Amino acid sequence: MKILALETSCDETSAAIVEEGRKVIANIISSQADFHAKYGGVIPEMAARQHLETINFVISEALDQAQYGLDDIDAFAATLGPGLVGALLVGANAAKTLSFMTQKPFLGVNHLYAHVASNYLESDLEPPFLCLLISGGHTQILHVKHYNQIEILGTTLDDAIGEAYDKVARILGLPYPGGPALDKLAQSGNPKAFALPQARTDNPYDFSYSGLKTAVLRLYEKQMASKDPSEDFKTDLAASFQHAATEVLVKKAMAAAKSLGLNQIAIAGGVAANSAVRMKIQHAVHSENGWRFFIPESIYCTDNGAMVAASAYFNPLTTDLAMEVFSRGEQVGNPLNS
Ligand code: KG4
Ligand code: ZN
Secondary structure (H helix, E strand, C coil), rough: EEEEEECCCCEEEEEEEECCCCCCEEEEEEEEEEHCCCCCCHHHHHHHHHHHHHHHHHHHHHHHHCCCHHHCCCCEEEECCCCCCCHHHHHHHHHHHHHHHCCCCCCEEHHHHHHHHHHCCCHHHCCCCEEEEECCCCEEEEEEEECCEEEEEEEEECHHHHHHHHHHHCCCCCCCHHHHHHHHHHCCCCCCCCCCCCCCCCCCCCCHHHHHHHHHHHHHHHHHCCCCCHHHHHHHHHHHHHHHHHHHHHHHHHHHHHHHHEEEEEEHHHHHHHHHHHHHHHHHHHHHCCCEEEEEHHHCCCCHHHHHHHHHHHHCCCHHHHHHCCCCCCCCCCCCCH
């Protein structure tokens, strides 16, 4: 089963072809980051127009790279939600048109399922496992019971971790997208230079990042009041933020896995590309006997078509369900397979 899938939920236009949900034949990504950097963030209307300009190009590139024609494809897929509405419609319309032309099925995909499914690419991971979903919009601990049955154990009460990274990067004067730039800066600083707060939450698996972000802002403002912050000050503040932001993620994910008796941990979402998260999760899992960890290649962590194809294969959804946002305590089932 070869699926051609499109991802246009935010600022990456991507088309990919994946076989049996795991083998990536082509994965073409055109990022709009440079375009939106001028404005310091994604402008939804502009994102939709950019997708419209680029979508045919990424589809042809994916087919060329795979050396396939449309006849070789068994089904077409696209992200239906959550995401920027105008942007989503570009990918959904393109995939539905291809499905109509070729009389092959159209499969709708939920963006969050797709991030989880990035762990199936080029791997042998099978549920059950614990997944830490960390992106620009989400920070969740998920119990993936079956391919199509996911329980949300904890979530952020305010900012998502990627959002906190982007906001702190802006405070430090780093260019958009802030997360990767902050990660790079943090690697040469002292993570213990500043003691930053770690929020307590009633539910042990929930997160809160707004206090941490505000603590960074206060320290920065205090420094500004006496003199311009030095490069060393910024680097150490970045490293201390990275330390505080990632320590809590790994601690809570490990605690959740232990309490459920799971010995497989996966990470997903744009922030799964973060160097500290990757190192800490590997380290934590290595110290447990017989545990396995799954970390998608960085290119499959940020938005991409390959993860959409994997999700279309393992958990195709009805349109309504594909548009739903995960919320805590909920079981997300799949009416197509149950
Ligand atoms: O999953 P994604 O591409 O889009 C959403 O679905 O949100 O995640 C984008 C988020 C942004 O906030 C970006 O700054 C963050 O992931 N990000 C990172 C890194 N790479 C991307 N954050 C920290 N460290 C990174 N290396
Ligand atoms: Zn995403």
